[in-house]
Amino acid sequence: MRGAVIHAPGDVRFETLDDPKVLHPTDAVIRTAVTCVCGSDLWPYRGAEPIGDPHPMGHEYVGFVEEVGSAVTGLRPGQFVVGSFATSDNTCPNCLNGFQSNCLHREFMSTCQAEYVRVPNAAGTLVALDEVPDESLWPGLLANSDVMGTGWWAADAARVRPGSTAVVVGDGAVGLCAVIAAKELGAERIIAMSRHESRQELARAFGATDVVAERGEDGVARIKELTGGIGADSVLECVGTAQSTAQALHSARPGGSVGFVGVPHGVTVDGQELFFSHVGLRGGPAPVRRYLPDLIERVLSGRIDPGRVFDLTLPLDRVAEGYRAMDERRAIKALLTP
Amino acid sequence: MRGAVIHAPGDVRFETLDDPKVLHPTDAVIRTAVTCVCGSDLWPYRGAEPIGDPHPMGHEYVGFVEEVGSAVTGLRPGQFVVGSFATSDNTCPNCLNGFQSNCLHREFMSTCQAEYVRVPNAAGTLVALDEVPDESLWPGLLANSDVMGTGWWAADAARVRPGSTAVVVGDGAVGLCAVIAAKELGAERIIAMSRHESRQELARAFGATDVVAERGEDGVARIKELTGGIGADSVLECVGTAQSTAQALHSARPGGSVGFVGVPHGVTVDGQELFFSHVGLRGGPAPVRRYLPDLIERVLSGRIDPGRVFDLTLPLDRVAEGYRAMDERRAIKALLTP
Structure with a gap:
């Protein structure tokens, strides 16, 4: 089969790779329906994380079960499944506590920009749909496997409550999905921090009530102006730099949450x-994984449409173009079709 | 009147000072019933914080209202009052949000180891009791003005819930009060980290189910052993050093709270x-201030007795001995009687 391999900063290639196989009884192999490039893939692509030897890339996926290991219950070939970028057995104390991404048997997915993918801890990671959904819903379901789930977690961790004010720092796919989550969790006011017109528009479409283009301490000052000088109840930090984190911390009110x-x-x-x-x-x-059943239902019912973050669709073999477009911020997020 | 003045590390004196007066219409002056030395007073006493010019000390107090400013409502001379180390108007957005210690008009109390004290923001800071309580209850009520309130906040911020496991880092007065709070909030298991026998005993009397004497990463390893390898739901950090903070963070389970x-x-x-x-x-x-009405009721009803943290009682004029005893860890906390 073929898939993406990163060789060096700026150098992603589409290559022939070994076909994934069931290596452990708890594995499954899926055929990817759609996959994509993540903002976090840009850290190594931009040289901000070491790459080491050339290796496959990608951790977002929906697909069809091809094969399951002997210990995998509840899944059978042909089912359409949605997973998570972090695998989990869904039975360990951390999973039972709702932190499946800290499962004692966690493995991070890392080979998903490919035609086939091995999924460890398959029974505890993959959620099978009753039937194959309409293709128009695949992007939204794919978003659930990472960016929508991550945006939801940002809102959850920032304790967004009905009637509260939420600030979203970051206008990438996660930040935009965080706007969706804040709205779904009942935030009355949602302030998106973005200086890119197309992203501002999408943020508003997703529920942002205000947009702040300023960054850093200027951005903080604007948030204070918009919140009676006090700051926001909840701030959703969706970037990860020192500057964005400081901006988030300074935008929250006393007693607020980031x-x-x-x-x-x-x-x-x-x-x-x-x-x-x-x-x-x-x-x-x-x-x-904690949020998947709920998020899948919201996508299938049409209540949310996080698939709109994909503003570039490419055949999988042009994956390198997807990286380039996202690196240059010409695209929010690139969808890849095998 | 007379009160404590710090001149240099290790040098606290009892001196004649100007009588406090109502300076602003929102002030009150109280005659202290009892006051005390705080663990945080040891930071400057030990030279860990700059002292600058000689200045009064003390921020914990209960007492009798002597005089109120023209804008003070709800208080009258003769009432027995309990306050907070941080004053608050109790009407600003931060106060209404429950963070009175971040009041927009906050002033920190700093002259309470004295016979009389000026209290800014008196109406929003002081809670008056219906009658003068029995003297046996004064130490517990005094504890509410800082260490018991702070222990409660530690448990609240660490999200102690019924049935949960709580670890308390620090066996000073705040740590010991944090044990009380964890128990009151329903923690099933309370692990006190202490290597001092008398403090271990008091921790157990307050509700600790386990005591861990090890510190640092050895202490963390013991906590992990006691919690099935996972860590605690809640960790109450009551010290403030780099080592104690690391110990607290490493003792919490994934998804837990410090x-x-x-x-x-x-x-x-x-x-x-x-x-x-x-x-x-x-x-x-x-x-x-948020917790005071509830904590006062718990002390008056005899449900909790945080006054037991005072294991040394001195007349106020021997305040320097109180500092020395606490610095040398011969006393947990020194009560001072004017």
């Missing part, structure tokens, strides 16, 4: 500053 | 480490 879901790069938090702010902070890799 | 109430000194948190831990973090100066 949910941070962009993998932190070069971020440290000063204990005394956090102390005197009274701001709560929680983040991490999203426990997508 | 409440940090010891003023951080030299603490920084690595963003990526916090991210992958899934641990939530919230702290700050305790919003004592």
Whole structure:
């Protein structure tokens, strides 16, 4: 089969690879229906994370079950499944506590920009749909496997409540999905921080009531202006840089909460500053599996349409173009069709 | 009148000072019934915080209203009142949100180891009792003005829930009060980290089910052993050093929460480490005023007895001995009687 392989910063190639096989009794192999490029794939692509030897890429997927290991229950070939970028047995203490992305047997998916994918911990990771959904719903379901689940987690970790004010830092796919989540969780006011017109538009379509184009401390000052000088109840940090994190922390009101879901790069938090702010902070890799049944239902019913974050569709063999378009911010997120 | 003045590290004197007066219409002056030395007073006493010019000390107090400013409602001379170390108008957006210790008009109390004290924002800060309580209850009510309120906040910020497991880092007065709070909030298992026999005993009397004497990563390893390898739901950090904070963060389970109430000194948190831990973090100066009515009722009814943290009673003029005894860890907390 064929799939994407990163060789060096800026160098993603579409190559012939070994066909994935069931290696452990708990594995499944799926044929990808659609897959995509993630904002976090840009960290190594831009040289901000070491690459080491050339290796496959991709952790977002929906697809059809091809084969299951002998210990996999509840799945059978032909089913349409949605998974998570982090696999989980869904039975360990962390899974039972709702943190499947910290499963004791967790493996991160990393080979999904390909025609076929091996999924470890298949029974606890994959959610099978009753029937194959209409193709128009595949992008939304694919978004659930990472960016929509991560946006939901940002809103959950930031304790968005009905009637509250939420600020979303970051206008990538996760930030845009975080707007959806804030709206679904009842935020009355949703302030999207974005300076790109097409992303501002999508944020508004998803439920943002205000858009702030300023960044850094200027952005914080605007948030304060919009919130009676106090700051927001909830801030959803969807970038992961030192600047975006500071901006998020400074935008929250005393007693407010920051949910941070962009993998932190070069971020440290000063204990005394956090102390005197009274701001709560929680983040991490999203426990997508916890939210999947609910998010799938919201997509199937048409209540939410996170698939709109895909503004570029390419055949899988042109995956390198997807990286390039996202790196240059010409595309929010690239959908790949095998 | 007379009160404590710090001149230099290790040098606290009892001196004649100007009598406090109503300076603003919102002030009250109270005659202290009892006051005390706080663990946080030891930061400057030990030279860990700059002192500058000699200045009065003390921020914990209960007493009798002597005089009120023209704008003070609901208080009259002779009433017995309990306050908070942080004053608050109790009407600003932060107060209404339950974070009175971040009141827009907050002033920190700092002259309470004295015979008389000026209290700014008196109407929003002081809670008057219906009658003068029995003297045996004064220490418990005094504890409410800081250490018991702070212990409660630690448990609240660490999201202690009925049936949960709580770890308390720090066996000072705040840590011991945090044990009381964890028990009152329904924690099933309360693990106190302490290596001092008398404090271990008091922790057990307050509701600790386990005591761990090890510190640092050895302490973390013991917590993991006691929690099935996973960590605790809630960790109450009541010290404020880099080591104690690391110990707290590492003792929490994925998805667990750390409440940090010891003023951080030299603490920084690595963003990526916090991210992958899934641990939530919230702290700050305790919003004592929010809890006061409830805590006063618990003390008056005899349900809790945080006054037991005072294991040394001195006349106010021997305040310097109180500092010394606490600095040398011969006393948990020194009660001062004017």
